[in-house]
Amino acid sequence: MIVRDLNEIIKNDPDRVVSDARWSSIRMLLAQDKMGFSFHVTFLEAGSEHTFEYKNHFESVYCMQGKGSITDLATGETHRIKPGVMYALNAHDRHILRAEEELVMACVFNPPVTGSEVHREDGSYALEDA
Amino acid sequence: MIVRDLNEIIKNDPDRVVSDARWSSIRMLLAQDKMGFSFHVTFLEAGSEHTFEYKNHFESVYCMQGKGSITDLATGETHRIKPGVMYALNAHDRHILRAEEELVMACVFNPPVTGSEVHREDGSYALEDA
Numbered sequence: 001m002i003v004r005d006l007n008e009i010i011k012n013d014p015d016r017v018v019s020d021a022r023w024s025s026i027r028m029l030l031a032q033d034k035m036g037f038s039f040h041v042t043f044l045e046a047g048s049e050h051t052f053e054y055k056n057h058f059e060s061v062y063c064m065q066g067k068g069s070i071t072d073l074a075t076g077e078t079h080r081i082k083p084g085v086m087y088a089l090n091a092h093d094r095h096i097l098r099a100e101e102e103l104v105m106a107c108v109f110n111p112p113v114t115g116s117e118v119h120r121e122d123g124s125y126a127l128e129d130a
Numbered sequence: 131m132i133v134r135d136l137n138e139i140i141k142n143d144p145d146r147v148v149s150d151a152r153w154s155s156i157r158m159l160l161a162q163d164k165m166g167f168s169f170h171v172t173f174l175e176a177g178s179e180h181t182f183e184y185k186n187h188f189e190s191v192y193c194m195q196g197k198g199s200i201t202d203l204a205t206g207e208t209h210r211i212k213p214g215v216m217y218a219l220n221a222h223d224r225h226i227l228r229a230e231e232e233l234v235m236a237c238v239f240n241p242p243v244t245g246s247e248v249h250r251e252d253g254s255y256a257l258e259d260a
Binding site: 036 | 164200209223236
């Protein structure tokens with residue numbers, strides 16, 4: 001059994017904290033944990049806007065806190081994000097995520113993120129061996 | 131892109147709500163959603179105690195709200211559960227989960243739950259074709 005505390009990771013385990021200018025993501029589970037998925041808690045700054053496209057991963061994102069919106073760039077459709085709303089990128093959907101208030105999201109990736117990926121310019125993560 | 135709202139599911143989609151005497155689980159993503167994992171939001175009643183063992187699944191559980199503890203029945207070790215704490219059953223660990231206050235947990239299963247499993251007497255889910 002693995003037991004981890006978000007606040008302990010933030011304080012003591014910088015390798016599991018990945019930050020960009022206006023978001024940070026705490027990797028509670030990575031590929032090395034061998035669960036077959038990775039699990040991250042991600043904070044997106046109030047007022048920020050992000051374009052992401054995970055060409056190589058499925059991702060689900062559950063809103064635990066905050067307010068914002070997501071636009072599906074394939075359809076142009078925009079959905080409200082608030083606590084209790086989940087979106088799942090089952091078609092590697094290119095999208096814009098906007099945080100009106102700080103968003104705190106529970107994110108699951110399949111295949112699991114290894115921790116060594118970087119966000120590429122197109123908003124995707126490379127696969128470890130890609 | 132799949133977008134779902136916990137509160138809408140509770141109101142309008144009883145097939146995705148599974149309840150036992152002292153817990154209920156809202157299946158935000160199931161196997162049919164083809165994400166390779168399932169994602170549930172689970173409520174465990176204050177004062178309740180549960181013995182689970184997912185012989186056929188890996189599960190991670192992230193505490194979003196509430197207070198309690200988990201005991202690993204293999205080692206006898208007990209860990210505090212509070213918001214920000216996650217446990218991952220990477221060895222199909224038989225365990226007791228206790229809710230001192232109502233617990234609200236974000237749960238990920240691999241392989242994904244189909245929705246037609248029942249908790250067996252040993253606290254596990256059968257596999258769909260088992």
